Amino acid sequence: MLNEKEREQLRAALNAEKQRLLRNAQEGLAFSMNRERNIGRDSIDESMEEELFSTELRLRDREKFLLGKIIGAIERLEANTINECEDCSEPIGVKRLLARPVTTLCIDCKEEREREELSQSEMHRGGGAASGDGEAADEAGGGEET
Numbered sequence: 001m002l003n004e005k006e007r008e009q010l011r012a013a014l015n016a017e018k019q020r021l022l023r024n025a026q027e028g029l030a031f032s033m034n035r036e037r038n039i040g041r042d043s044i045d046e047s048m049e050e051e052l053f054s055t056e057l058r059l060r061d062r063e064k065f066l067l068g069k070i071i072g073a074i075e076r077l078e079a080n081t082i083n084e085c086e087d088c089s090e091p092i093g094v095k096r097l098l099a100r101p102v103t104t105l106c107i108d109c110k111e112e113r114e115r116e117e118l119s120q121s122e123m124h125r126g127g128g129a130a131s132g133d134g135e136a137a138d139e140a141g142g143g144e145e146t
């Protein structure tokens with residue numbers, strides 16, 4: 001169980017993040033309204049504008065997703081279940097919660113999931129050790145660092 005000070009810290013962190021996302025969403029809305037006003041205007045940059053608009057939409061999808069997580073975390077906070085791991089029901093460490101208030105997993109379950117994801121992506125890669133050189137070359141890119 002979290003103490004009152006910890007709950008207060010979490011609440012403040014979650015509310016700040018929620019406000020930030022809502023502000024971004026409002027800016028996104030202003031952007032699309034602005035775009036509608038511009039319809040009918042001669043535009044030589046139409047394709048660029050389309051691209052900007054779809055970037056904007058993608059961003060808002062991501063924000064919607066994050067906002068959902070934050071609202072869920074606030075609900076769990078009020079219900080006193082925010083530090084309960086959704087996998088094993090063990091308490092999530094306070095430090096971990098404060099660093100990442102939207103988490104729903106304790107560190108053990110989180111690490112286990114990451115290991116699973118890692119082994120899955122290794123399977124997709126076909127386990128080819130020979131691909132190592134190719135990847136290193138990709139990461140070097142234009143050789144800017146050397």
Ligand SMILES: [Zn+2]
Nearest residue numbers: 085088106109
């Ligand atoms: Zn767990």
